[in-house]
Amino acid sequence: MNQIKIVGSAINALSYFSSDLAAKLAIKIFSTPRNAKLNEEGIQYLSSAEQMDVTCDGFQVKTYQWKGNHKTVLLVHGWDSNSFRWKNFIELLKQDDYNIISIDAPAHGASGSKIFNAPLYAKCLDVVINQYKPEIVVGHSVGGTAIVIAQETHNLPSIEKLVLLGAPSNLGISVKNYTTMMGYNHRVAEAMNRYYLKYFGHLPEYYCVENFYSNINAKGLIIHDKKDQIISFREALDIKRVYKNSELVKTNGYGHRLRSEKVYQHILDFLNA
Structure with missing residues (x-):
């Protein structure tokens, strides 16, 4: 066993x-995340950013900023990850002079808290979004879910474009x-x-597409891999069914992480359109 x-x-x-x-x-x-802390390479890379702690629910949440003169992009990672996962995409955003913000989720990276869940993440995102006023938010996996919960719960007006990478459609699943x-x-x-x-x-199934996607005004891009072994591609179809102001891009072979130059180019094309 x-x-x-x-x-x-x-x-x-x-x-x-x-x-x-x-x-x-x-x-x-x-x-409880298992492998969410920063390694030495991650710490060194993120030291190039301007770092700030914001308070959420009695603990500190770490944010990172690479300043630029273009629109502000907020990067939101998923479970068992941290801001370092965005390194290659951050470098591409820098080339277009975007103002880049990244967040370490509760109990991840350099942020506080011993536990993690999507509603708590959403509460922290509300604080961060009100601090930095991003026009664009990119979320991976449950990070995407947390963005949508924050948007529906707190009605965040600054968000013009929303990118969901391998996001689940229903926390009950x-x-x-x-x-x-x-x-x-x-x-x-x-x-x-x-x-x-x-x-x-x-109940967990309350956090589903019908309750959290139908009122989103931000233009959306959904990217999901057919061979995602963590979140089924069917969940992307479920999101697209309700999230009317969105387009769905299907990839094949990049798995759940979706770390690929092709994926990043899809996002950049969407942001620059």
Whole structure:
């Protein structure tokens, strides 16, 4: 039995004594990044930026700025990542003199907090967006979801263009995939739903396209790879179905990370149009 199944079996066993405690542990595992800290190369590269901490929910969120005279672009990474993931794209944006902002998510990179989830990320993005007033936001994976939650919840007027890279369409799907991967029983799954209702006010499936994409005015670009093993391409189709003011670009072979000169060129063409 591999390590994931061992942990899942242990939490299942705990659920027969306390389903609430089992759910709390299951969500803690789901909300704790594993490889999100900056390495030495990342620290060195990001030292070229002007750095500033902003306060969100009682902890510090690290932001990075490479100043330019063109429009302001905010870069929002996903799970188990940090601002260094944007290095190659930042260099391309510099060539067009964009004013570039990047953020380390809660519990990622050089930011504070011990936990991470999309609603918390959205709350931090609201603070950062009101600080820097970006006209363009580019989000990868759950970073894209957090942008959309922030936009719908806080009605952020500065955003003119929105780029979503490998973004999930429904957090309920992500939670279900996690429970399946861990092999959790129905007692744990039901207790997790109760936990979300208690602490977030909504079930995970509340964060879906119908509730968060239909009112977006910003022009959108959705890029998703057919061979994405993390977030199914079907979720990109679901976003496009509701996000009317958007176009969908399908790639093949770049996986979930979408780190490619071709992908970056699609984004630059969209930004400069």
